[in-house]
Amino acid sequence: MKAKEWLIERALLLMALSAVTSLALIAIFVLAQGLPIMLREGLGSFLLGHRWAPTKHAFGILPMMVGSTCVTLGALALGGPLGVACSVFLAEVAPRRVADVVRPAIQLLAGIPSVVFGFVGITVLVPLIRNHIGGPGLSVLAAAIILGVMILPTVISISQDAIEAVPRTYKEAALALGCTPWQAITRVILPAARPGITAALVLGMGRAIGETMAVIMVIGNAVKIPHSLLDPARTLTGSIAMEMGYASGEHREALFATGVVLFVFIMVLNTIVNLRLGRRREAS
């Protein structure tokens, strides 16, 4: 019996390790492929260079870093408030019958393939921006709007969990002391759920920064730092996806190096989430 238990424990450990091992292998592979060129070109000129012409030996990824940051913040500005408002509605306001319709609908939104978002973007959103606001239509704005919608399921479900985790007694006490329901939500429940909501927003950012296909289709991919929301730009993920097909030699290495930068971006975001969630657990 003991031997069987031991065997099962080891087998489970092995399976758990396989996930970690694949992460480690990917990390090692990307670093091994990408780091040499970063060091050869100099970190400064790689990260802060404006010119990206890998077939002519120019490897500056600053425009892509700015592009990724812009669309991610834009998506957060649009999807964040909307998502949090929706989660408040679902957790605190909505009658059960309404919530039962809205919740699955949001889950369905998460299941729509990103290429479909991109397709809707390029056929509906891009001409709309071009004809009514200006510029070529393919723009940071278009990407931010598409991403803002795409991060909604992530933001809504996690902040809803956070709000529902706030003890019922807090709300009851607030109401008993004479708060209106709105005051109870804004003054008591939301502050209590804040670490969880922050985590939701950061995870939404992670989703936005990693999204590739939909963004390539609507952002125009120009290798240039955008000066306005209506300018085209390029993201880190988009750059890798677009160019890997034909890339060879140094060009290929530079794309892996772009992957390294992306890896660091996402690791920083995940660390923030873990710190936030840790604090929340201590608090509750």
Added chain:
Amino acid sequence: MRPALGRDIPLSGVVLAAACVLTSLLGAGCRGGEGGGLTLAGSTSVQPIAELLGEHYMATHRGSVINVQGGGSSAGIQAALSGAADIGMSSRNLKPEETGLQATVMARDAIVLVVNRDNPVRALTTEQVRGIFSGRTRAWAEVGGTGRRLTFITREEGSGTRGAFEDLVMKKEEISSDAIVEDSTGAARAIVESDPQAIAYISFGMVTPGIVPLTLDGVTPSAEAVHSGRYHLARPFLLLTRGAPSGPAAAFIEYVLSPEAQALVTQEGYVQARPAGSGR
């Protein structure tokens, strides 16, 4: 030569080599080597059409195995010279110093500039096109059109079409970083279809009714103009062999030049190797 190819595509090279060994072993085991394997390497522009023709060839010639690898035109020329590949693929003419190879034109690739139907511009000069893509010309009004805006679309770094466009039009100049970049002809075409202010370059034959191909330096793009050399924005797709092709290589090249294969070439949007109607 192996190292040069291997340096460009280390992982895929190894995988391909392994796949070659495996398939040739299996092929030899099953069929006793009848037909034999044939390796093509070189230009990534030629690669898609070569792969397509290779598939059709394998379907009609039982027992033959055609492997098509990338690496670029220069690598293809080197591979043909060294014998690392049976047939080298190049999307540019041979330089004077590249001797000892026999070149067969398998197709021609012409590039046309296209605009939206609502754009009144129907003709440009090479100089004007260079001005547009280098970012100097910023409005259609400067080149005989209307409108203050001008959106120009290029292909991604490393694309064969972009490489040819840079060689044939841009010469020493660079495509401006203001350019919209798309990673497929389809995406570039879709933008031109919907934006009256957009211009893009695409393969001849990929032109659809929603967009208009422009006359370049007074020459209307057509297969005939490409063959006569009057339409200069075109390049040959070459199959290279060391000396006259023989054995399986000769059989494959003969197939590529057959009317059946040339029909596929046209269907894929390229200009066929010889003027239509001319005998072999």
